[in-house]
Amino acid sequence: MLLKHSGIGAATLAVALGLGLAPAADAFDAKPAETSVATVTDSNRGAAQGEVKAAAKWHRQWGPTAVPAKYFQTHTKWVSSAFVARGTSTGVHFNCSNGGDGARIKAQIWDVENRKYVAVKGNTGYHLCNKAGKWIQTKKSHKGNALKVVLLKQGKAHTVYELAGYDWR
Known part of the structure; x- marks a missing residue:
């Protein structure tokens, strides 16, 4: 034993x-x-001179998500839930499918607290729905502010996919 x-x-x-x-x-x-x-x-x-900081990069804050074509059959605008900007810049990537009918989409960033649209870099107009995807980014920091993404569509309804919000920090 x-x-x-x-x-x-x-x-x-x-x-x-x-x-x-x-x-x-x-x-x-x-x-x-x-x-x-x-x-x-x-x-x-x-x-x-001694203070070590991590390299800044884009961090996905929410998404990816999709807005189905069925929603855009009865609406021309979609608004995300509010999220708090945590970085020095906020960016949004969006894309939509296209049936060859010339449908277009536009994304904007709304500052909830200041009740106005945020200035963004680059082309802020409507973009043709295609596989390339689009990117918008704030011109200045809105760190700590509640923001929302607003999508506007022109033409026929198509699914918006790869919709995601990012912060630079």
Whole structure:
């Protein structure tokens, strides 16, 4: 009886030691950390002299989602739920299918607290629905403000897909 228990105890000990010494499977699958090269200027000199900051990049805040064509059969405008901007810039990617009928779509960003549309970079007009997708981005920071995405359509109803909101931080 003593031999049976000591055999089980030895096997348990070997397994426990083996688990403690073996690296986790996640360690092998982990991607290397992203790095970036920055130029030192007067505005970032403090960061370059010891203060370490993570590289800024786009972070998806919500989406992707879709607005079905059935909705646009009875509406010309769709408004997202409010979301709080967390970065120095907010961007929206959108795309819609096209049946070759010239349908067009436009996206705008609404500042809920200031009750006005936010100025965006680039072409803010209507875009032809196609596979390329479109991107709009705020010209200045609205960090901490509640924002909404507004989609407007012209022409026949088509599904809007790959609709997503991003923050630069």
